[in-house]
Amino acid sequence: MRIAGAALNQIPIDWEHNLRNIRTAIELAKENGVELLCLPELSLTGYGCEDLFLSDWMPEAALAQLQQVRPWTHGICVVVGLPVRLNMRTYNTAAVLRDGEILGFAAKQFLANDGVHYETRFFEPWVAGETTSVEWEGQKWELGDLVFEHKNVRFGFEICEDAWRPDDVRPACRLVGKVDLIVNPSASHFAMSKTDVRYQLVMKASRTFNCTYLYANLLGNEAGRIIYDGEILVARNGHLLLRNQLLSFKEVDLEWMDVDFTAELAPAAEIVPLAEPDEYKELNQAMSLGLFDYMRKSRTRGFVLSLSGGADSCFCAVGVAEMVRLGVEELGEEEFKRRSGCFPAAIETVVQQEGAGGKAAQVVREEPSAAPAALSRNQELVRHLLSCAYQGTVNSSDDTFNSAKELADSLGARFHNWGIDEEVAGYVGKIQTALERELTWKTDDLALQNIQARVRAPAIWLLANVQNALLITTSNRSEASVGYCTMDGDTAGSISPIAGVDKDFVKKWLRWAETELGYSALRHVNALQPTAELRPLEDKQTDERDLMPYTLLNRIERLAFYDRLSPSKVLATLETEATGFDREQLKTYVRRFYSLWSRNQWKRERYAPSFHLDDYNVDPRSWLRFPILSGGFAAELAAL
Numbered sequence: 001m002r003i004a005g006a007a008l009n010q011i012p013i014d015w016e017h018n019l020r021n022i023r024t025a026i027e028l029a030k031e032n033g034v035e036l037l038c039l040p041e042l043s044l045t046g047y048g049c050e051d052l053f054l055s056d057w058m059p060e061a062a063l064a065q066l067q068q069v070r071p072w073t074h075g076i077c078v079v080v081g082l083p084v085r086l087n088m089r090t091y092n093t094a095a096v097l098r099d100g101e102i103l104g105f106a107a108k109q110f111l112a113n114d115g116v117h118y119e120t121r122f123f124e125p126w127v128a129g130e131t132t133s134v135e136w137e138g139q140k141w142e143l144g145d146l147v148f149e150h151k152n153v154r155f156g157f158e159i160c161e162d163a164w165r166p167d168d169v170r171p172a173c174r175l176v177g178k179v180d181l182i183v184n185p186s187a188s189h190f191a192m193s194k195t196d197v198r199y200q201l202v203m204k205a206s207r208t209f210n211c212t213y214l215y216a217n218l219l220g221n222e223a224g225r226i227i228y229d230g231e232i233l234v235a236r237n238g239h240l241l242l243r244n245q246l247l248s249f250k251e252v253d254l255e256w257m258d259v260d261f262t263a264e265l266a267p268a269a270e271i272v273p274l275a276e277p278d279e280y281k282e283l284n285q286a287m288s289l290g291l292f293d294y295m296r297k298s299r300t301r302g303f304v305l306s307l308s309g310g311a312d313s314c315f316c317a318v319g320v321a322e323m324v325r326l327g328v329e330e331l332g333e334e335e336f337k338r339r340s341g342c343f344p345a346a347i348e349t350v351v352q353q354e355g356a357g358g359k360a361a362q363v364v365r366e367e368p369s370a371a372p373a374a375l376s377r378n379q380e381l382v383r384h385l386l387s388c389a390y391q392g393t394v395n396s397s398d399d400t401f402n403s404a405k406e407l408a409d410s411l412g413a414r415f416h417n418w419g420i421d422e423e424v425a426g427y428v429g430k431i432q433t434a435l436e437r438e439l440t441w442k443t444d445d446l447a448l449q450n451i452q453a454r455v456r457a458p459a460i461w462l463l464a465n466v467q468n469a470l471l472i473t474t475s476n477r478s479e480a481s482v483g484y485c486t487m488d489g490d491t492a493g494s495i496s497p498i499a500g501v502d503k504d505f506v507k508k509w510l511r512w513a514e515t516e517l518g519y520s521a522l523r524h525v526n527a528l529q530p531t532a533e534l535r536p537l538e539d540k541q542t543d544e545r546d547l548m549p550y551t552l553l554n555r556i557e558r559l560a561f562y563d564r565l566s567p568s569k570v571l572a573t574l575e576t577e578a579t580g581f582d583r584e585q586l587k588t589y590v591r592r593f594y595s596l597w598s599r600n601q602w603k604r605e606r607y608a609p610s611f612h613l614d615d616y617n618v619d620p621r622s623w624l625r626f627p628i629l630s631g632g633f634a635a636e637l638a639a640l
């Protein structure tokens with residue numbers, strides 16, 4: 001039998017878009033002789049519909065929309081994910097359709113409720129072995145723990161998290177001997193190196209449960225923060241039959257495989273491991289896709305960035321350039337432009353040509369912006385999509401200006417340069433008059449730093465508004481942990497792509513991008529010490545002097561909030577590690593970390609939406625909750 005998975009790039013409650021992708025996947029599958037097709041978890045509504053799953057109307061609307069899929073399923077068996085609400089409870093289900101009929105709904109038994117997932121808020125877990133029925137306009141279907149059969153192949157379900165539970169409780173353990181195939185529609189978030197875990201899971205399940213295992217994940221930045229890699233896997237008795245390219249820019253990625261269910265296949269003696277994932281490359285692809293989807297789904301026209309020439313803002317600038325490079329590489333320039341929604345001429349021409357009959361063979365269009373002749377095609381696209389501004393003060397250095405300008409020019413981005421000393425002096429003067437005293441670095445250090453960061457916000461916001469662009473804010477996870485940022489200053493913006501990544505990783509990634517991706521203009525930033533440049537230059541401010549070494553900060557953060565250790569346990573653990581610091585120094589840093597951490601929860605609550613890219617993040621809305629007001633670990637830190 002030819003079985004297939006299709007990764008879909010969906011949008012919460014965008015029925016038209018989601019149904020179009022579902023239809024495209026089914027049609028493509030039929031054209032290619034596919035007999036059974038698995039679409040991802042909740043692909044009809046989108047996985048990230050949040051509290052809408054709790055309403056009566058939305059699951060009802062989903063059931064009504066499912067009826068549209070029925071006629072497309074003539075000659076094929078298709079699995080479509082949707083929520084079903086019964087007696088004030090919502091179930092996360094996979095509907096099985098064939099030849100225009102709905103055969104039934106398999107329901108998820110184990111809900112994902114860790115990390116970025118909050119499913120128990122929305123859904124009720126289904127009880128193994130039970131079934132009930134769903135009614136809609138006089139028709140009735142079975143729902144629950146069901147087994148199906150298609151062309152003599154018996155199949156059952158694990159829906160995403162179901163597969164992440166121990167082997168003696170997960171649904172697969174009850175399907176052994178009853179099915180030939182286990183189908184897993186998933187919405188499994190991207191995190192660096194996670195593909196390896198998923199691969200092991202699917203491979204081992206197929207061996208342990210003596211079956212073929214078909215897995216299909218969602219694709220893209222569906223709802224803002226979480227990115228899906230669109231992984232499709234087929235494994236049989238511990239042998240890998242199919243694994244696709246992850247993080248595609250396509251709307252629909254269909255992958256199929258022929259499986260002879262009648263033939264014996266000896267279980268694999270061992271699971272062949274995947275090659276070690278390249279995290280720099282993975283992050284690059286995920287961030288590129290995350291930015292592309294965020295831009296087009298928010299219907300904005302590109303990005304604006306306050307480019308300091310330092311590590312964080314340079315990372316973000318390269319991120320946009322990589323979005324263009326990878327997007328064009330996969331989709332081609334015309335399709336990239338059309339899908340981005342940022343090139344009206346390209347869109348209009350395609351619509352006209354499609355309207356005139358069939359697919360557009362060639363698109364001829366005018367460039368809205370006149371780019372310098374020497375730019376490459378990709379640089380021209382970057383120029384259209386990214387505007388940067390250096391906003392110097394008396395405390396800024398030539399080093400950072402040169403770094404910013406050279407990078408922007410090399411990417412093709414528009415580069416503006418204006419100073420902000422006048423505005424800073426204006427505000428400082430007003431407050432000096434109001435308070436009838438001078439503000440000095442001795443008495444008002446932080447306030448004088450913050451006003452510079454804040455004064456950068458209005459002009460760059462104005463540029464973003466005028467261009468209907470997303471304002472990128474550049475905070476990273478290490479800064480977020482300790483609130484090393486000015487609220488409404490450098491945190492101002494609409495999207496924060498690297499807030500889930502620590503500063504040490506940012507620095508390493510930039511070195512990788514310089515050498516592996518060829519961004520030679522990064523040599524400047526790669527030679528600079530991270531600095532806020534908010535104090536007078538003779539002060540030689542660096543982040544690490546203000547805070548602590550970033551590698552140590554990252555380690556404390558991980559021990560405290562990923563491993564969830566107490567302050568004393570964190571200190572004790574650090575003492576066993578080769579940090580290069582003695583107990584007293586470590587104590588100072590641990591105390592500094594925890595007090596800055598607790599004092600700055602309110603800042604983390606107010607960050608612009610950020611992507612989940614690492615195995616954890618400190619965003620209160622997606623991974624880590626902490627009280628805004630707290631005792632700040634006073635007793636625990638005093639006892640160290």
Ligand SMILES: Nc1ncnc2c1ncn2[C@@H]1O[C@H](COP(=O)(O)OP(=O)(O)OC[C@H]2O[C@@H]([n+]3cccc(C(=O)O)c3)[C@H](O)[C@@H]2O)[C@@H](O)[C@H]1O
Nearest residue numbers: 446449450453483484485486487490531532534599602628
């Ligand atoms: N729980 C709470 N809920 C709501 N607001 C709370 C609060 N606790 C204090 N606040 C308010 O917070 C204000 C202080 O916060 P905020 O104004 O952000 O400033 P603050 O956190 O005091 O200082 C900013 C820090 O970030 C550093 N920085 C700034 C800009 C860029 C960079 C860089 O890396 O380039 C670094 C700067 O060197 C300084 O150490 C206070 O005025 C107080 O009103």
Ligand SMILES: Nc1ncnc2c1ncn2[C@@H]1O[C@H](COP(=O)(O)OP(=O)(O)OP(=O)(O)O)[C@@H](O)[C@H]1O
Nearest residue numbers: 306307308310311312313390391474490530531532
């Ligand atoms: N001179 C400047 N011109 C434009 N933007 C600036 C300038 N200085 C700071 N910013 C903005 O404030 C942000 C925060 O500064 P921060 O120092 O944390 O980051 P960075 O300069 O990009 O990197 P690093 O910390 O490694 O120096 C910058 O990323 C940038 O968006």
Ligand SMILES: NC(=O)CC[C@H](N)C(=O)O
Nearest residue numbers: 112160161164187188189
């Ligand atoms: N949607 C889900 O059930 C996802 C949960 C699963 N643990 C994952 O991260 O892939």
